[in-house]
Amino acid sequence: MNDEQLPLAPAKAPDHGYTEDSIRSLDWREHIRLRPGMYIGKLGDGSASDDGIYVLVKEVVDNCIDEHVMGHGRTIDIKISDSRVQVRDYGRGIPLGKVVDVVSKINTGGKYDSKVFQKSVGLNGVGTKAVNALSSHFLVQSVRDGVMKAAEFSQGQLTADPKPQKTSQRNGTLITFQPDDTIFRNYRFIPEYLESQIRNYCYLNAGLTIHFNGQRYEAKNGLLDLLLDKTDAEGRRYDVIHLKGEDIEMAMTHGNDYGEEYYSFVNGQYTTQGGTHLAAFREAVVKTVREFYKKDYDASDIRGSIVGAISVRVQEPVFESQTKTKLGSINMEPEGSDGPVRPVRSFIVDFVKEQLDNYLHKNPAAAEALKKRIEQSERERKDMAGVKKLANQRAKKANLHNRKLRDCRFHLGENAKDGAEKEPLTTLFITEGDSASGSITKSRNVELEAVFSLRGKPLNCFGLKKKIVYENEELNLLQHALNIEEGIEGLRYNRVVIATDADVDGMHIRLLLLTFFLQFFPDLVRNGHVFILETPLFRVRNKKETIYCYTETEKQAAMKKLGKNPEITRFKGLGEISPDEFGKFIGENIKLEPVILQSDRSIQQVLTYYMGKNTPARQEFIIENLRLEKDLITSDVLPAAEVVEVE
Incomplete structure (x- = not known):
């Protein structure tokens, strides 16, 4: 090989001063504030149930629950306003000498000693430290045997550390915090999400009472109460089957709704994304039913319209993220324990097969009702097969030239770029008519918004x-x-946003779409994917400034601010908002109202009330809430204004 054939040596890249000084170590507080998603998941503004502000609340309450599970404290007081959270338990209280360390030193906590916290929610020693670091103000106060020790922090830094003092207060721990608005921008707590969290705590902890903003919550019958609240008596095909064993509890029934509805828990933690325990539960129900009836029913027919709940308690649970929403593959006992090591899957399958089979043998009426429900699902599936095939063929042809859908480039489950840290947040806007869709289409982000x-x-x-x-x-x-x-496993968009006009027809279309989703795809709503787009009702402006207002109150304030003779535009339809303006309302500052199912109402109750026959209850509600237009006009004396009505 001559010199001309020798491979060229790669050019030496400059090191740009890469020295020991280039290496930086972050302390615990800096790391949490720099990478909050690693600790609390997504940030969000509170419009989704898994936004970070709710994880902060959960981390604090989890410690109170662990005290209750260990037999210390039967009551928890929670007060939450727009920006302030206060949680007080009546357990043992943090050891006074460790009050500062427990909330500000990483890997410090009682949960590392399995003798004290046998089956607690978390074992990572991070929870309250993350809350502390991500709060503009954080107060911890512990009372033990007549002595109180408190400490205050701001963004994780200690600001006040007074000496212990005597007190007459009961033993326990008080934590007050305010999420940092430089991290959680424009956030708000939605009461329905908080109420759902609190109800779940009560379902899983018999004897626990939680006072939340003056309301009392408790449950005496565990998961039985949960399913009774989630279903109505007329819709249940048979009485709720409620079975309990050591470290496991389950409940199930069948209704008339489409889809499957599950609630799964590990050590009191609501695992919204399921995991090993939920997969085992679904598998066990199918196996047990097939063996009991000695018939190879289709799994979808057995699980169709099921409402089920499963709760297990394990030592050292392994979750797939810090937010503990999905359980990984674990054993029921840690290595080195006296008991046998059993995979959680086989533990649950064996329990369900034995206990559910026994129940069906002892309760022939329930067994017969379950069989009829399965066979009804089977008939419906077969009846629909022909129509489904023809409709899918039509849809396939229509999709080639589907003018109804202006799709985006990326979808749920796809990364925007190879190696991206997180998947993109994708949105589908459902609009009424070409006029409204035209404005959104021209102003949308074509990468992520359809x-x-x-x-x-x-x-x-x-x-x-x-x-x-x-x-x-x-x-x-x-x-x-x-x-x-x-099912929603293949959902292509994180958010399904109903974007209708702010008039009677727009409200009606909104109700019809919600009826469609709740009737046939309830999981879409239950899992927090459906939202209502809020667009401004008014534009108030003068030659120097333009203010967009979403309510009558905001309009009045804008008129006062701009002074004499502002121009007011009343938007009646989305199509009347220009694409340039629309871009401001569907970007980073988009205002979305989540569609939330109340914890104590079933889907059929909701649909019957709003979309059923004109019931006396609905008539009474309309009469009591009917307001005349003149009653809505404020009595404030305002400057005259030029009003432009956009038709």
Whole structure:
């Protein structure tokens, strides 16, 4: 090989001063504030149930629950305002000499001693430290045997450390914090999300009472109470089956709703994304039913319309993230224990197969009702097969030239770029008519935001069978756009946003779409994917400034601020908002109202009330809340204004 054939040596890249000084070590507080997502998941503004501000509350309350589980403290007081959280338990109280360390030194906590906290929610020693670091103000106060020790922090830094003092207060721990608005921008606590968290704590801890903003919450029958609250008596095909064993509890029934509805817990933690224990529960129900009836039913027919709950308590649970929303593959006993090491899957499968089989043998009426429900699902599935095939063929052809859907580039489950740290947040806007969709389409982010345009008012689906979804072309195309035909596992968008006009027709379309989702795809709502787009009702401006207002109160304040003779535009339809303006309302500052199911109301109760026959209860509500236009006009004396009504 001559010199010309020798490979060229790569050019030496400059090191840009890469020395010992380039290496930086972050302390615990800096690391949490720099990478909050590692500790509390997504930040968000509170419009989603898994936003970080709710994780902060959970981390503090979890410590109170652990005290209760260990037999110390039966009551927890929680007060939450727009920006301030206060949690007080009546357990043993933090040892006074460690009050500062427990909330500000990483890897410090009693949970490392399994003799003290046998089956607690977390074992990582990070929870309250993350809350402290991400709060503009954080107060911890412990009372033990007539002595109180307190400490105050700001963004994790100690600001006050007074000496212990005598007190007449009961033993326990008080933590007060305010999330840092430089990290959680424009955040707000939604009471329904907090109430759901608190109800779950009570379902899983018999004898526990929680006072939340003056309301008392407690449950005496565990998961039985949970399912009784989530279903109504008329909709249940048989009485709730409630079974308990050592370290395990389950409950199940079947209703008339479509889909499957589950609530899974590990050591009192609501695992919203399920995991090993939920997969084992679903598998065990299918196996048990097939063996009991000696018939190879389709799994989808057995689990169709099921409402179930499973709770297990294990030592050293392994979650797939710091936020503990999905349980990994674990054993029921840690290595080195006296008991046998059993995978959680086999433990749950064995328990369900034995106990559920025994229950069905002892309760023939329930067994017969369950069989009828399974066979009904089987008939419906077979009846729908022909219609489904034809509808899918039509949808496939329509998708080639589907003018209703203006899709985006990336979708849920896909990374925006190879190696990206997190998947993109994708949105589908459902609009009424081409006019509204035109404004959104021109102003949207084509990478992450898609638009589906309706043709007038969709079909009222209340009380109809799922067969209608395939027979109605528009609903079928919407189903395919979302990719939820076989369940929400294939959902293509994180957020499904209903964007309708702020008038009577727009409200009606909104109700019809919500009826469609709740009737046939309730998991879409239960899992927090459905939102209502809030757009401004008014534009108040003068030659120097423009203010967009979402309420009458905001409009009045804007008129006062701008002074004499501001121009006021009343937006009646989304199509009347220019694309340039619309871009300001669907970007980073988008205002979304989440669609939330109340914890104590079933889907059928909600649909019957709003979309059923004109019931006396609904008539009474309308009469009591009816207000005349003149009553809505403020009595404040305001300057005259030029009003422009946009038709």
